[in-house]
Amino acid sequence: MSEPRPVVGVDLGGTKIFSLVATAEGQVLGEDRRPTQAEEGRDAVIGRLVDSVRRAMGEANVTTGEIAGVGISTPGPCDPERGVVTGPPNLPGWRDVPLTQLVSDAMGVPVLLENDAAAAAYGELHFGAGQGCRHLVYVTLGTGIGGGIIIDGRIYGGASGAAGEIGHLVIVEDGPPCGCGNRGCVEALASGLAIAREAAAAVRGGRSPMLAELAGDAPPTAELVLQAATRGDSVSREIIERAGHYLGLGLVGLLNCFNPEALILGGGLLGLGDLYLGPAVRIAREGAFDQVVADVRITEAKLGGRAGALGAAALISAREQR
């Protein structure tokens, strides 16, 4: 087999496009970041994505003929097998878009796509906190809560590429309504949205003057709740700890179902630190089976915002090496 070629990874998000060129070993040779401007519509976004890839390739000083292909991490739901973005809520107007075909036509190289949480899981497996694992579960903690599952070193997508919806384990019967239509899901209790909802209720109820002052006229975000907690606001502190507690109850189920070698926590809510992750990890360790706890490494993600793009790039490398 010849020397593995450089690969391109793209993280296509609702607000930004991030492209990188990397070696098969994950060394980044060039990058580009630009706003998605999703409101300009599908074709404009795809054009910008291709421009972003070309820019990263320019920085890496590689040509189209030299790369093995382009892997794209896209918001779910999508269908990796057909290469179609089926209808992501944060890319308005995208409905059954054959993204791999369109980008492949524009660039003349092989293209694949994978849903963002699965791509990030694969990135962490190859270059981050999951190196050396066969089975791992990656949980992304942000506005929502998602997950990616790696089994035997490969992404497990399930029957329709929808596996890993870890935010939608029910943990509180008749709990708060969730975006999925159900009630009491992990996402409805432990996500950034859940923290913001509880914070708004605290402001409305006059229970946290500090949070009210920090937020001003805008609805309070998870970040603001952390600020208030750091400044000693006990209500804000409780909101974050409570969310961490619920996350922990969800992790118990995950650990008992998947018995993974590593449980990797990623996403923006890592910024909430120990106030959030402390109770989550404690409850997970206390609640799951002893053997399962003994055999799992619970750890934070290492690749940050690059996980999705690096994972998508690694998928291209893996395909080339088959």
Next chain:
Amino acid sequence: MSEPRPVVGVDLGGTKIFSLVATAEGQVLGEDRRPTQAEEGRDAVIGRLVDSVRRAMGEANVTTGEIAGVGISTPGPCDPERGVVTGPPNLPGWRDVPLTQLVSDAMGVPVLLENDAAAAAYGELHFGAGQGCRHLVYVTLGTGIGGGIIIDGRIYGGASGAAGEIGHLVIVEDGPPCGCGNRGCVEALASGLAIAREAAAAVRGGRSPMLAELAGDAPPTAELVLQAATRGDSVSREIIERAGHYLGLGLVGLLNCFNPEALILGGGLLGLGDLYLGPAVRIAREGAFDQVVADVRITEAKLGGRAGALGAAALISAREQR
């Protein structure tokens, strides 16, 4: 490759040993059933297991030299890779027993073991309700609630062979205590034990004279609750429906995590029929993601009490064909 040889499957349970000889296609050629008499200790039980296998082989008219090996379905926890039964609660005194070695020494053929829920899942995959699937989840509903997971046609055991503890998803925060030490697990709310506990409370509280009469001096079982419900006792009816409701909440999480092609429900509680399974399946279908629900077949197990032994036998066939 030569003609696949007949295989032996054994279901070693806390109360009975069931052995069968089958063709690689799952046709049963001979069977034996006898009590485990676990109280007589490990060596007596292993002797009885070997006798049972020999009896089934006699009925099938095959000799030790003609079979490919013996697969044993054992109560968890166990370690299939090392062939060790680590410490099943219903085989008292068994602690780190090298069962495959002991049976192999006694019989002079290859032996493997697998935990009972995983073996049953594998049996259903090959010969029962899961035929043709790549990914399936099998849930066993009895005194406790367990599960077996098949991914890409193979048993998924996780890091330590403990994956699939589906009964230990938390669905009710601060719910009733569970045998696992946690609270509010599916098993604590939807199992035979949970139904019996609620029934005992109803009898104690004087809420179900019919159940009290049926039970007499003994604690009411799930079976008695069904009898009372069938005779029109509304409290008993509610106990079963409520358990089904909780089972449904657990199934939502399972479906959203695994996105399986089939969800197979097995075990003794199937006898509770629609009163139990009706709400469970309805809630699962309503609560899981549309795509996941569209792509899953939710179905009852087909192999009944033979699933574990047939699955263990199929594992021997699969090993022979590798």
